Amino acid sequence: MALPQTLLGLLEPAPRHGYDLKREYDARFGEQRPVKSAQVYATLGRLLRDGDITVVGTERVDGPDRTSYALSAEGVTHLERWLAEPEPSTAHLQSEVYVKVVLALRSGRPAEQILDAQRDAHLGVMRGLTARKRGADLPTTLACDFTLFHLEADLRWIEHTAARLHRLAEELS
Numbered sequence: 610m611a612l613p614q615t616l617l618g619l620l621e622p623a624p625r626h627g628y629d630l631k632r633e634y635d636a637r638f639g640e641q642r643p644v645k646s647a648q649v650y651a652t653l654g655r656l657l658r659d660g661d662i663t664v665v666g667t668e669r670v671d672g673p674d675r676t677s678y679a680l681s682a683e684g685v686t687h688l689e690r691w692l693a694e695p696e697p698s699t700a701h702l703q704s705e706v707y708v709k710v711v712l713a714l715r716s717g718r719p720a721e722q723i724l725d726a727q728r729d730a731h732l733g734v735m736r737g738l739t740a741r742k743r744g745a746d747l748p749t750t751l752a753c754d755f756t757l758f759h760l761e762a763d764l765r766w767i768e769h770t771a772a773r774l775h776r777l778a779e780e781l782s
Contacts, residue, residue: 612644612652617661617680617688624665624679627653637748653678661687706763710770714778724771731760731767 615638619630631649656662661684666677680688706727713720738753738760745753770777 611691612648613656613661614688614691616649616652616656617684618692620662620678620680621685621688624677626675626677628675640752656684660684706767707770710774710777711781714774714781720774720778721771724767724774728764728767731764735760 615634616630619625619633625633627646627650630653631644631646634644634649653662657664657678660681662678663681664676665679667674668677669675706723709723710720712718713723735757738757742750742753
């Protein structure tokens with residue numbers, strides 16, 4: 610995930626300080642893509658340096674100073690450009706699972722075990738995501754669906770590959 614652009618988007622409605630941005634990021638995106646506080650503050654420093662955000666105030670509330678940031682006109686332009694650009698398609702032509710299967714076959718190890726273990730791991734994650742969707746709000750449901758659909762595609766590849774392991778082994782030897 611593009612942390613700078615995400616922070617710009619979270620800042621767009623109103624000025625916020627780093628702690629609030631981290632808290633909202635965690636609530637909306639943090640489960641699948643966690644971010645550390647230091648990353649948020651370092652990113653805010655770069656956005657400030659680059660003119661995408663401005664400091665609008667500093668306050669102290671039972672602890673360290675909290676600097677509030679707002680989106681600048683340049684930041685709005687960068688955010689709009691990023692939102693309009695489609696993400697590149699990511700073809701996983703050589704995933705780590707594929708590499709493990711090929712190396713197992715080349716060494717005479719049972720590649721079926723690799724595929725079985727990956728299938729079991731995916732199914733476990735899918736069960737957890739399906740349970741999480743029950744009674745969840747729409748943003749959570751859609752985030753879970755995104756991951757579920759990708760896992761389903763991985764499972765199709767696992768089954769497709771498992772059915773062809775003997776032939777793959779022959780071609781690799």
